[in-house]
Amino acid sequence: MELTRSVYAWMVSNPSLVVAVLLAVLFITVLAKFMSGPPVGKNPFAKATTSPPQPLVTDQAKRNNVLKQGIHYIGGMRNLTNFKVYIDHITDGQLQWTGVVEPYDTVVIGDNEKARHYPMYGGKDEFKQSLLDKFPQEKKAIDKYFDLLKATRASALGHVMAKIVPTWWIDFLASTGLIHYFTNYYKYSQRSVSDVMNELTDNKELQTVIAYSFGDYGSPPSEGSFAMHCDLINHMRYGVSYPVGGASEIAFHIIPSIEKAGGKVLVRAQVSQILLEDSGKAFGVRVHKSSGDVDIHAPIIISDAGFFNTFQSLLPPQIMDKSGFKPMVKKGTIKHGVGAMSIFVGLKGSKEDLALEGRNWWVYTSNDITNITEEYIGRSVENVLKDDIPLLFISFPSAKDPTWEQRYPGKSTCAVVTLANWEWFKKWENERVMKRGEEYDKLKNSIGERAWAQVLRLFPHLKDKVDYFEVGSPVSNKYYLGSPAGEIYGLDHTKERFGPKAVTRLRAQTMVPNLYMTGQDILSCGFAGAAYGGLLSASAVLNRNLFKDLSQLKKTIAKNK
Structure with missing residues (x-):
C-alpha cells in the first residue's frame, strides 16, 4: 500500500513525464500495428553493390542525355554519410563527386563599388567563424542561430515519422498539443524564417546573410518554414560537392541500376491518366502517343509527377474531392511554389x-x-x-x-x-x-x-x-x-505546408489503393529531398523501414573500411 501511494505521488508530481511515457507506449503499439499486415519486402540495402568507377562516358551519341538545368551543389557527399551510401548504392558507385571550392557561396549585398561581400564556408567550425568574422558584435545572435540549427537537426525525425504513422494519430497529437512531447520539429516548422531572424537580431545585414539561400527552396523569408531552412543549412554545413561530368551524370548512372533490376526508363512518353478499376484501385497508366494512346498495366503505380499533376490532372476530380486535400489547397496550406x-x-x-x-x-x-x-x-x-x-x-x-x-x-x-x-x-x-x-x-x-x-x-x-x-x-x-505554375521546387515550402496536418497527408501512400507518390512534394525540394522522398515511397511499398536498413549498411561499410 505504501508503495502504491509513493508511485501515485510521483505520478502527480511528474505529469509531463507520465504523459510522455503513456504516449510512447501508445505510439509503439500503433506503429507496430501499422507496420504489420502485408509481408515485409526484400531489403535493397542488405549489402553494398557498388562497382569500381568506370571511365567517364563522354560520347554524346551514347549519352543522349543533355540537360541544361540541373544540380548546382549537394551536401553530405564529402564523408561517409547515410546520403552518400544511398546515392552510391543506386548508382552502382559510378557517380563521382568533387568538392566545390571554399567559400562555396558568396553573398553580395548592394550594387557596384558599394556592394558588401560575405563568404560562406563549409566545415564544422568554419561556417560559424565566417559569420563571426563579419559580425563580431552579433556573437549572441549567431550563437543562438547555431543552437537552433542543432536543435532542428535533432528534431528532424518528427518530420519523417509523421509520414509513416496513421494520419488520425498525428491529427490527435496535433489537436491536443501532445505532439510536442514527441518532437520539437513543429515548434520550428511553424515559424517563418523572417520571424526567427527578427527575434535573433535587428541587424538587417546579418538577417540577409543568414537567410540568403532561401532561393534554394523558393519561398520568401516571410513565408518559408524555418525548420526547412535549417534542414538546408545543415545539409550544406560541412561542405558541398558537384557531380564529376555535370548534373546529367546523376540520371545517366541511375538508369542502369533501374534496368539491372528489371525496370525500363522511357522518355517522350507522356502519361495522361492513371487507370483505376471500378473498385477504385490503380492498375496502370495511359501514355499519350500521336499514333494512339497506350495503356501500361502494373500492380503498383508510383507518381513522381508532383502533387498537383497527380491529383488535379491524372486522377478523376472526385478523388481530389474525397482526399482531404481540397480544403488545404483552397486555404493555401498547399500551393504552387514560386x-x-x-x-x-x-x-x-x-x-x-x-x-x-x-x-x-x-x-x-x-x-x-x-x-x-x-x-x-x-x-x-x-x-x-x-x-x-x-x-x-x-x-x-x-x-x-x-x-x-x-x-x-x-x-x-x-x-x-x-x-x-x-x-x-x-x-x-x-x-x-x-x-x-x-x-x-x-x-x-x-x-x-x-x-x-x-x-x-x-x-x-x-x-x-x-x-x-x-x-x-x-x-x-x-x-x-511539367511544373503546372512554372515552379522548379514543387510545392511551396511555407510554414503551413510543414505543419503536422499537411506533413502527415503529403506522404507516399495515397488514399487510392496501389497508388503511391514520391519525389519533392512528399518531403522537400532538391536532389536530396527528392531522393529521400523516394526512400519513403520504397519503404511504404516494401512495408519496411529502409531508413534503418540504410543506416545499418553505412555501419557495415564503415566497419569494413
Missing part, C-alpha cells in the same frame, strides 16, 4: 582564361531581403523591369567540373537563376514551344538581358565573351519539367 527564370550563357574562354571560380554568388540589391523579394514577385508585368532584379543566383558549372576542359576546351558556361511570377507568362502556357510570339520573346529576353547586365557588374570582363545566350521562363519550366 516560378523561376533561368539564363544559360555559353562563354568563349576557359576557366583560367576568364578567371572563373567554381563557387556560387547570391546577389541582393538590398539587405531588406523580405520586402525586396515580395515587391518584385508582386509586380505587374508592365513593371517587371522598372528597376533591377532584387535576387540573382550566379554559378559557373563548367568551373566546378574537373573534366570540363578536356571535353570542351576553350569554352565555359554560366547559369543565372531568379524568381518570377507565373502570372507574367501564364497567357502563353498553351502556345507551341519556340513559337510563342514576339511579345513573349521580348518579355523573357528583356528579363534575361537585365539579369545579365547585373551579372556583368560583378564580372565586367565577361562582357564580350558571350557565345550563346538562352532564357527559360516559367512557361519553359512547365513544358520541360
